[in-house]
Amino acid sequence: MTSGGVLPQGLGNVDVLALLSSSVISDPERGTADLNNRIADSYPNPSLQYATQYYALQPAYRFEYWVLAAMVRDPNSQQWRWQEDQFVRFGVKARDGTNHAAVEQSVSAWEFGSIVGHQSTTYDFSSARSETFVQADRLALGFAEVSENSMSIGSTELQVDGSGCNSVMSIDSPAAQHQSLQWQVDTCVESLLINDTVFASNTASVLNGVGWVNHSYGQLPNQAGAVFIERSVIHIAPDQQLIVERSRRRSGQGPVTVSGFIKRAGVEQRLRGVQWQEEQLPGNRFPTMITISADGLAEAWQLNVPADVLNQRAESPAGQQHGVLATSTAPDNNEPRPGIVTLYPRTLVGS
Amino acid sequence: MRLFGVVITCLILSACNNTDTTQTTSGKSNIGTSASASASASASASLGKEAELETSDSWLSPLGSVPEYSQRPGDAQRGREALFNESYVNCGIPERVFRQLQTSFQTSNDLPFSTNRVIGKTGIPVVSSNCLSCHGTSLFGELVIGLGNEFADFTQNPSALVERAGALVQGAQEVAEWERFADRIAAIAPYIQMETVGVNPAKNLTFALIAHRDVDTHEWLPEARLPLPSTQPPPISVPPWWRMSKKHALFNLAEAREDHARMMLAASMLCADSIAELDNIDQYAPDIRAYLSSLEPPAYPFAIDTALADQGQVEYERLCADCHGSHAGGLPYPNRLIAIEDIKTDPEVMLSSTDERGKRYADWFNQSWFGQRSLAAPALGYIAPPLDGIWATAPYLHNGSVPTLAALLEPKTRPTVWRHLVTDTNDPESYNTQDLGWRHERLQAGSYDLNDTRVYDTNRLGYANSGHTMGQELSPEQRLALLEYLKTL
Known part of the structure; x- marks a missing residue:
């Protein structure tokens, strides 16, 4: 130093x-x-x-x-x-x-x-x-x-x-x-x-x-594009990843598209019927649950964002926007997995 | 780069077939028209925009021989240049973004042969798909213009692909160009997603675009004005262009009649937003048609047993020539529409064009700028196509349900579920010279990965491999001989 x-x-x-x-x-x-x-x-x-x-x-x-x-x-x-x-x-x-x-x-x-x-x-x-x-x-x-x-x-x-x-x-x-x-x-x-x-x-x-x-x-990156892309990578096994992307336009117009694939030992296979569903309780600023699923995929993954955990309410201190903790529900036993948290800073998508 | 190359130009499939060299400057005069077909054509051509058809099927074309229609003359060389340079599809991805994606995916700096660089409405260059997205294939190291792309992947949501490109656009002009393209792709995306790699949604694409176009002004309508087609598009195997010189009408149902050059401009329905734009494209459309009609099939690149092929020619003339035409100086290609009751192939393509929705789409077409020169009039059956270059056009039947010619000629051997094994059409080892088709594997029904888009399951709606049983009574020796002869066409 x-x-x-x-x-x-x-x-x-x-x-x-x-x-x-x-x-x-x-x-x-x-x-x-x-x-x-x-x-x-x-x-x-x-x-x-x-x-x-x-x-x-x-x-x-x-x-x-x-x-x-x-x-x-x-x-x-x-x-x-x-x-x-x-x-x-x-x-x-x-x-x-x-x-x-x-x-x-x-x-x-x-x-x-x-x-x-x-x-x-x-x-x-x-x-x-x-x-x-x-x-x-x-x-x-x-x-x-x-x-x-x-x-x-x-x-x-x-x-x-x-x-x-x-x-x-x-x-x-x-x-x-x-x-x-x-x-x-x-x-x-x-x-x-x-x-x-x-x-x-x-x-x-x-x-x-x-x-x-x-x-x-x-180098200075390009100016912002017209679309946000959210990408979720879920490691469903040591050599398997479920990768799901969702796009939304900044304008708020146009379609919200979702696509995804499974990556096994480095080989990607696209999935049909990929779904990204959100539920949001009234008064909350962020989704309270995100469910990711796909046709032919036995597992459906849920990211739960409890309303009582973090900053779901709009009246956050000094108008600050904060991260949200999400718990992941394991598809193999349908039990919330203790200790698994995902920081989900919704502010990143320009809310 | 596959990002959007396969998205839009499947509609160019509308430019499949055409008549031959008899050309006049009159777009509406008929030559050699049969009485029944002429009556149908005349009746439809005389329809005003508000006219109603009197009976449920009077708008349909009759079965049997398709009449020949005069075509506007064109310059084939100019047509080739227009095919690769003109902006008949004038919306797309901003060029800068396209090239950035190319760099990201480490592809060549050159634009793919299936794209054109055109100037968008805002004045910046955009990259759009050209006809070769569906009508060109790199075969054993050479680009074969006119060979249907039997490996184009329409199984993805095209809107998701185009939306992703939107993350890279910058500035008002790029955003405007991208949004114009992306909005339209989003509108039609639900109707053009296929179950299997290789089959084409051209018919549904055209229907979805018609639903979003004003019949008088050709203005794009964000909200569809006509009912939208099924979200299970009937699969189509893209016919080769080199057969156009023999065909009197375009498409599997021979529904595209009269002026074929204008009919081909259905390819412009995605982007052309006014009659003036269409008129501009129509100026060189006859040149493109002339070029397509000048194409020849590729020669079979492997060894041929000429003695065996000579034996096969006898079988061909006996079994095939009545419908597909002789290649030995006998009956010329007869342009015959075969009733669905007779051919018994999968009916979904036909049904989608001849049901009530299909009629509304045809009505729109005939009442629009397109109908001023051309006529949409499907039939309750399929055209028996010429077989020039048939060795190269696997898989077979109008829906691409039979992977090889050998299986086509021996129906009991047709696989119910099969999977493409080919990833490179430039590799000669990918082609099965015994059965004449691309290498594939049989699968057990119900036992495959539903996410595997390379699987062709003939149990799906529209994907049946039934019908066209000609050949089942051939002896093994006769069938082998016929297959050998088909290599020579």
């Missing part, structure tokens, strides 16, 4: 990872330690680095994104063994009061905190099944949208603080009555601390774990 806020150039636009080691886990519970080892195995050299342009002007690279991922566990329930990867992509613009002049001159394409795509993956180690929910424009190619109404997940913020070790980054969702997410990168200890508190039915579940952050940048 280079102190002083300006990092050396020369790494190009390769994704640069900030990664923590497994040593930061607060509770070395055995199962969690196993998970940490898996991370360590995947990243044998966990050193914390930032993208080279992080504090610099970005004349050639006006597109930035950040990827946050974590392994977490719930100490209140030993049954929870899951991984949550949360990918949040947004442009960076220095906040007022930041000491870094270079940051203030950033020519990032987006306003601070604007979300340009989202992917949430949960993984259930007990069943080796996972669900991924992706919302993105640009044919889900990973490019951002530029919209008049910048998107955000709650009041998610990126804070850049030049004091001390020069980098403390946190994302804090102020929907405290429901959820508090705090991610911190402390460059002094080269670690990313995860504190995620989920409130369900007025009961707090504190999740702790380890994580990493990925910061990348590139």
